[in-house]
Amino acid sequence: MTMPNTDPAVDNPVTVEYLVARGKRAGGARVLPSGCVSKGRQGKQLAELGLMAASGAVMFTDDGSPVSEREAAEDGAAATAKISTCESWSTQRSPR
Secondary structure: OEOOOOOOOOOOHHHHHHHHHHHHHOOOOOOOEEEOOEHHHOOOOEOOHHHHHHHOOOEEOOOOOOOOOHHHHHHHHHHHHHHHHHOOHHHHOOOO
16 A cells, blocks of 8 residues: 655546556556545645545545645545445455
8 A cells, every 4th residue: 555645645546547557567566545635735625536536546645744624624524435435445446
């Protein structure tokens, strides 16, 4: 599992797709990316959680950085609840 505290931050579906592809190119490693809750791990504006989940992100965290804007934190919690209840995680996992 990768964490999103990188530069650039893992806060969009393109970066998630890149991590998954890079793992496959590196001998077939199964990379499980974590996406940021907020854009740039800045804690102000919600990142594209649904699109990142569809691209392969398995969890969301700002990994050590607080989500300082209350609205972003509440929207993030609501979005992750919706993502995890709308689709079974077992259908998102790739075969081992």
